Amino acid sequence: MRRVLLGDVCRFEYGKSLPGKTRTPGPVHVFGSNGTVGTHISGYTNGQTIVVGRKGSIGEIHLSDESCWPIDTTYFIDETCTDCVLEWLAYTLRYLNLGNLNKASGVPGLNRDDAYAQLVVLPATKEEQRQIAARLKAQLAEVETARQAAQAQGKETDALIAAVYRETFRGIVPVAEPKSVEAAPSGWVWHKLTDLARLESGHTPSRSRPDWWDGDISWVSLTEIRALDGLWVESTQIRTNEAGIANSSARLLPRGTVCFSRTASVGFVTILARPMATSQDFANWVCGQDLNPEYLMYALIRSRTELRVIATGATHKTIYMPALESFRLCAPPRSEQKRIVSALKEKLNCFEQIHSALKQQQSELALLPQKILAQAFDLQGDSHD
Template identity: 35%
Template sequence: MSTPGHWGEDGQDDGNILVLRSANFLKAGGLNYETAALRKFDAKKLVQKRLEPGDLLLERSGGSPAQPVGRVNRFDAQGDFSASNFLQILRVRDKVDDWFAYYLLDSFYAQGGTEHLQKATTGIRNLDFATYLATTIFLPPLDEQRRIAEVLRSADEAIRTAELAASGAKSARMALLADLLHRADWEPERALPSGWHTPLLDMMAKRGSGHTPSKQFSSYWNGDVKWISLQDTKRLDRVYVTDTAATITPEGLANSSAVLHPANTVVVSRDATVGRSAIMMSDMAVSQHFISYTCGPALSPLYLYYWLQRMKSVFERIGAGSTIKTIGLPFFKGLKIAIPDRAEQDWTAELLWQADSQVFAAEEAIDRLRLVKAAVSDDLLSGHIRVPA
């Protein structure tokens, strides 16, 4: 059975059904039932459009340039739910396992199967549903479908277990940051431990910035000098930055206000994604969107990195600008840091580094499991590998 979803009428006062939309599709898979919209259906639509456990929800309209239309999810809740008119409700036939059908359609989407089935109108992407339904698929006997689905559910369970481990590691890291580091003037209600002090950060590290060489001269670009820019957002907040999206040449460095900062310099973004930070693994330059700190002997670069991480909420709060958030230079000139002696800095930074290492290990485990699942899915759902009884 296949039927389009229905939006119904405003149900604020007398709603009788919860309607799921594309917005209820979770990035990691599954549905967020808590934010379903309360709507009102007439008696006929209630019967026609009510979801049953095992129904599949196919996104027929929506998507974006970075996210093709055609995502799919499996409904597995109890209660009165339906789907919006931007979704298609699919109910499998007797000789088709709903879990197998879900994994098949989800794999088709993940491999880009819907990209050529999109029709864009006024910013909304619509799925060519007739062509979608005409796609040839591998359909083994029902008992084998169930065995395949069980294998893939086991893979999903392993991924969820790894995600819980990663979430726990991240929570432990955040708790350590809050417990071990003080945010100086931004946390006056919390007394400094004995032996700590709050000097200007400029007294403990040499502050610098950067520049963007002219794009009019090709000889300034694609050289050997690593250059941190807003393109490197995803490389930050991972403790160390080892590579950059763009590089410049010594000529570009010499003919601009850019500066080559030494390894172990700490950088923090002051524009757009304010507060993201990292430590340079090698000599690098930065764009004007970053502040750099080259630490003196009394300040550990790793401690400074974690202190800046602790300050992220402050940076985000004070960032000004309607289009691009920016933190002005006067803020950094007056910024104070709360620090203990160097030995305690090193001890604190080491504890936090160990916590981060656990987070990174958990995230890498998730990535590996997802790669394994993708490979197994491709083999099982295409029939390249059969699953005998």
């Protein structure tokens, strides 16, 4: 084995433009930087081809087993561009992480001269290249199988969580418009939500006044709501101050206020753990003595899919105030709400542990392919030295 420059073992050719309107659907794959973007009746390359992202998703590597059509946002390498085994070369290119070579200030772009300057370890024979490629293919296939299994476990866990919510709320959607209410379970009653909680909107202090920001009052916004979903929020990254509140329609809402995102990211819910303000993208319910805030939060989460259907708008989907004011809530007495919340939280905590373990596993699996490539090619380099 010997160390050589990538430019000494292959040549990057430019892909060719093929707009969608000029394509005739056929057996040949058309490739962009992200992978297959369509088909055509004829190919532009000779046989097996490596496609390299040149613009946008730069450095992305795709291997086509047959002739294909790489468009003009890509480079390609086929049998006319190298004497190497293409499968081995594709793994080598993935190992090099060509995406790190971006120097463009706007749309990411890959300069092939920068790629050519990268060092690679070239096996002495094509047979060695084939053996390395076959070994890597088998190892990476095992990783992909494990990744798909972890993904399937995640979906099964999500399905179980949904089933727990359905069971908790006796099979009904507990927050609904008047026309959608179902028969209440025994001992439960449908209420107009605004009879149990005061509905408040949020507001954004002027962004042109920096002196109204970075203060000591947390301000809940869509930027953070996904991370806060289903939780009590202690503080936020974006903060306003007393002047921002005083000079806008924003209101300081009390602890226990249930905040429901009603615009763009519709349906996410959090509860204020201390007095805070929110943006106008939220409907905020200040619960009265007959409504447990956590019961309302979980009821909204259970109803999320159905409530999202209510959202309207061409650019950003929104649930408008008239619809929010009409919401009905099905609930038992407050003492029973507390028991329901306690039992649900215990189950959700168990699922959260499973989710955390799966998330950690998926993170490790996402890093494993590059580790396998690094191990394979680093070992080649060590044997040379």
